[in-house]
Amino acid sequence: xxxxxxxADALRVAPGxxxxxxxxxxxxGWRGKKRAGRDATAxxxxxxxxxxxxxxxxxRTGGDRSVLLVLQxxxxxxxxGVVRTVLGMVDPQGVALTAFGVPTPEEAAQHYLWRIRRAxxxxxxxxVFDRSHYEDVLVVRVEGLVPVETWEPRFEEINAxxxxxxxxxxxxxxxxxxxxxxxxxxxxxxxxxxxxxxxxYVPEDIDARERWRDxxxxxxxxxxxTSTEHAPWHVVPADRKxxxxxxxxxxxxxxxxxxxxxxxVTEVDVESELARLEASEV
Amino acid sequence: xxxxxxxADALRVAPGxxxxxxxxxxxxGWRGKKRAGRDATAxxxxxxxxxxxxxxxxxRTGGDRSVLLVLQxxxxxxxxGVVRTVLGMVDPQGVALTAFGVPTPEEAAQHYLWRIRRAxxxxxxxxVFDRSHYEDVLVVRVEGLVPVETWEPRFEEINAxxxxxxxxxxxxxxxxxxxxxxxxxxxxxxxxxxxxxxxxYVPEDIDARERWRDxxxxxxxxxxxTSTEHAPWHVVPADRKxxxxxxxxxxxxxxxxxxxxxxxVTEVDVESELARLEASEV
Numbered sequence: 001x002x003x004x005x006x007x008a009d010a011l012r013v014a015p016g017x018x019x020x021x022x023x024x025x026x027x028x029g030w031r032g033k034k035r036a037g038r039d040a041t042a043x044x045x046x047x048x049x050x051x052x053x054x055x056x057x058x059x060r061t062g063g064d065r066s067v068l069l070v071l072q073x074x075x076x077x078x079x080x081g082v083v084r085t086v087l088g089m090v091d092p093q094g095v096a097l098t099a100f101g102v103p104t105p106e107e108a109a110q111h112y113l114w115r116i117r118r119a120x121x122x123x124x125x126x127x128v129f130d131r132s133h134y135e136d137v138l139v140v141r142v143e144g145l146v147p148v149e150t151w152e153p154r155f156e157e158i159n160a161x162x163x164x165x166x167x168x169x170x171x172x173x174x175x176x177x178x179x180x181x182x183x184x185x186x187x188x189x190x191x192x193x194x195x196x197x198x199x200x201y202v203p204e205d206i207d208a209r210e211r212w213r214d215x216x217x218x219x220x221x222x223x224x225x226t227s228t229e230h231a232p233w234h235v236v237p238a239d240r241k242x243x244x245x246x247x248x249x250x251x252x253x254x255x256x257x258x259x260x261x262x263x264x265v266t267e268v269d270v271e272s273e274l275a276r277l278e279a280s281e282v
Numbered sequence: 283x284x285x286x287x288x289x290a291d292a293l294r295v296a297p298g299x300x301x302x303x304x305x306x307x308x309x310x311g312w313r314g315k316k317r318a319g320r321d322a323t324a325x326x327x328x329x330x331x332x333x334x335x336x337x338x339x340x341x342r343t344g345g346d347r348s349v350l351l352v353l354q355x356x357x358x359x360x361x362x363g364v365v366r367t368v369l370g371m372v373d374p375q376g377v378a379l380t381a382f383g384v385p386t387p388e389e390a391a392q393h394y395l396w397r398i399r400r401a402x403x404x405x406x407x408x409x410v411f412d413r414s415h416y417e418d419v420l421v422v423r424v425e426g427l428v429p430v431e432t433w434e435p436r437f438e439e440i441n442a443x444x445x446x447x448x449x450x451x452x453x454x455x456x457x458x459x460x461x462x463x464x465x466x467x468x469x470x471x472x473x474x475x476x477x478x479x480x481x482x483y484v485p486e487d488i489d490a491r492e493r494w495r496d497x498x499x500x501x502x503x504x505x506x507x508t509s510t511e512h513a514p515w516h517v518v519p520a521d522r523k524x525x526x527x528x529x530x531x532x533x534x535x536x537x538x539x540x541x542x543x544x545x546x547v548t549e550v551d552v553e554s555e556l557a558r559l560e561a562s563e564v
Contacts, residue, residue: 057481080375087374091366093381093412097374130375181564192556198548199339203555212564266480273485274474282463282494 001032002040007250011234013227019220024180024239027247034242041246044253045089051256052126054263056094059124061264064169066121067255069128069248072138072222073177074215075205076187077238078245079130082177085245086252087128096121099130112136112154113161120165126252127170133158134222142214155225162231171255172231175248176219177238181212283314284322289532293516295509301502306462306521316524323528326535327371333538334408336545338376341406343546346451348403349537351410351530354420354504355459356497357487358469359520360527361412364459367527368534369410378403381412394418394436395443402447408534409452415440416504424496437507444513453537454513457530458501459520463494 004010010029030037058065069086071079087095098119107115113133121127137158141151162172179187188205191197208215227233234251238244286292292311312319340347351368353361369377380401389397395415403409419440423433444454461469470487473479490497509515516533520526 061481080373083375084373088370091362092369092374092377092379092410093362093365095374099375128374185559185562185564188559189556192552192559195548196545198550198552199343199546201548201550201555203550203558206555206558206562209559209562209564263478264481266477266483268480268483268485270474270480273483273488274471276485276488277467277470277474277491280467280488280491282467282491 001036003029003250004031005029006254007247008234008254011236011247011251013223013233013235017223017235019178019216019223019235022178022235022237024178024183024237026237027240027243028237030243030246034240037242037246041085041242041249044246044249045085048086048089048249048253048256049091051253052090052094054261055126055256055259056091056124057264058259058261059094059122063261063264064123065259065261066123066125066127066170067252067259068121068165068170068172069126069252070132070134070172070174071128071130071177071248072132072134072175072219073238074179074184074212075208076184076191077177077179078241079177081241082175082245082248083128083130086249087126089249090126094124095126095128097128097130100132100135113157116161121170123169126256133161134226137222138215138218139208141218142208142211155221158226159228159231162226162228166230171258173251173255174227174231174233175251176223176233176235177244178235179238181209183239184209283318285311285532286313287311288536289529290516290536293518293529293533295505295515295517299505299517301460301498301505301517304460304517304519306460306465306519308519309522309525310519312525312528316522319524319528323367323524323531326528326531327367330368330371330531330535330538331373333535334372334376336543337408337538337541338373338406339546340541340543341376341404345543345546346405347541347543348405348407348409348452349534349541350403350447350452350454351408351534352414352416352454352456353410353412353459353530354414354416354457354501355520356461356466356494357490358466358473359459359461360523361459363523364457364527364530365410365412368531369408371531372408376406377408377410379410379412382414382417395439398443403452405451408538415443416508419504420497420500421490423500424490424493437503440508441510441513444508444510448512453540455533455537456509456513456515457533458505458515458517459526460517461520463491465521466491 007029116133137151137154191201223233236244236247289311398415419433419436422428473483505515518526518529
């Protein structure tokens with residue numbers, strides 16, 4: 001039971017990867033079922049809390065490292081649940097979550113990377129993007145919001161942008177949560193059948209669903225063209241929620257471990273501060 | 283066991299309240315010990331998640347309500363732990379945590395409420411201030427950073443400011459976490475004795491400790507002059523961490539319940555959307 005090797009190896013997009021061939025109920029790299037998966041998520045979460053505190057301490061003492069989780073996926077793929085799982089296990093201080101929706105008029109008046117840059121995690125921070133700059137080569141393309149001459153050069157631009165982000169000290173973890181159209185129908189049906197979930201439902205969800213193949217094709221091109229050495233894509237099968245939560249927790253944990261941070265060494269003279277403390281009469 | 287009445291009644295600052303008389307190990311309003319307290323916190327947390335989702339849904343559908351938790355307390359009083367507890371139980375989306383430290387040069391160049399206004403929770407959001415505008419009548423006063431003519435009028439100004447915030451739809455929950463000087467010494471000692479906590483230690487903590495009475499007096503005046511009908515103060519004894527976490531969870535839960543929100547009613551025609559869903563061939 002457990003991971004058969006580094007989860008990143010099992011989930012990272014390899015050359016020739018074809019999204020159409022993915023079994024969205026599979027659990028690549030994981031040997032075990034739901035119960036063991038949930039236990040492993042909780043156990044990894046406790047380590048995550050420690051790793052994230054170390055990152056935060058590093059940032060508070062002049063360090064420049066940070067981690068950015070970029071989440072993409074079709075509606076109902078479970079981005080919100082993954083965010084709740086991962087961020088629910090760490091200290092809210094030191095975390096920065098940004099959900100990117102339809103651009104506001106202010107955002108739309110700027111370069112599409114403007115709002116992204118503003119949301120990049122500060123040193124010491126674990127940042128999470130719920131949707132991201134990839135929408136500018138996904139929804140924008142499929143819905144024909146801008147002409148091909150506009151979105152086509154963005155792949156290269158995004159690669160250059162991410163290189164810059166990585167070089168400034170941020171580890172980028174890009175994850176596509178992949179569900180099947182059948183699973184999406186099931187989740188949309190549940191949303192429609194439960195009155196207290198109605199607020200989450202917008203008719204545009206079905207509009208997008210009707211262009212499923214176009215979206216898959218757009219996602220495939222994103223994977224083909226922007227899975228770089230400095231910022232590779234991971235595709236996480238997401239029909240089983242317990243697996244997508246486990247997998248992303250693991251990927252973020254590994255990214256934090258990869259920073260190889262130690263607890264900062266204080267410049268304070270501990271002995272003399274202890275003496276001051278004992279002498280302080282209140 | 284459990285709360286003997288509304289926690290807010292037991293913890294709200296009553297006329298004539300004297301901080302010097304507070305037993306910081308007491309558990310006002312709560313009948314039970316540590317284990318029951320922790321269980322109650324977890325149980326309340328599950329309700330909190332639901333209430334916060336309702337608030338978020340309300341904000342997403344045009345509602346104007348929000349909740350703001352304002353946390354104050356001496357160093358090591360446990361503000362960070364309370365934040366982790368409360369926010370760890372709700373959806374990170376829909377939460378906005380701001381920690382106010384020493385003002386940056388940009389902030390210092392503005393009115394002291396400038397950075398506070400910028401951090402007010404948006405509609406549908408549960409905001410948390412870890413320290414707040416109250417530092418501008420606390421540390422600023424005790425450390426003599428501005429003259430009395432400057433800070434003295436701030437009490438009235440803060441009351442007027444908070445009234446404006448409340449009138450715009452925000453419920454303000456103000457909490458002072460009160461520890462004893464002995465408990466602070468214990469916690470500072472632990473911080474100094476554990477190398478992986480050194481990064482949290484700054485010698486200024488002991489500087490402030492040496493002015494304990496001045497701070498207590500400044501806090502007393504804050505309670506006397508800014509515990510208003512629209513934004514009352516609560517004093518939570520905080521020597522026992524399990525109690526402060528339980529109490530603040532309960533206060534925030536009650537504030538959310540007090541909004542008396544229902545799940546938004548959708549304008550979508552559910553039947554026809556279900557039909558569209560079934561017809562969507564992918």
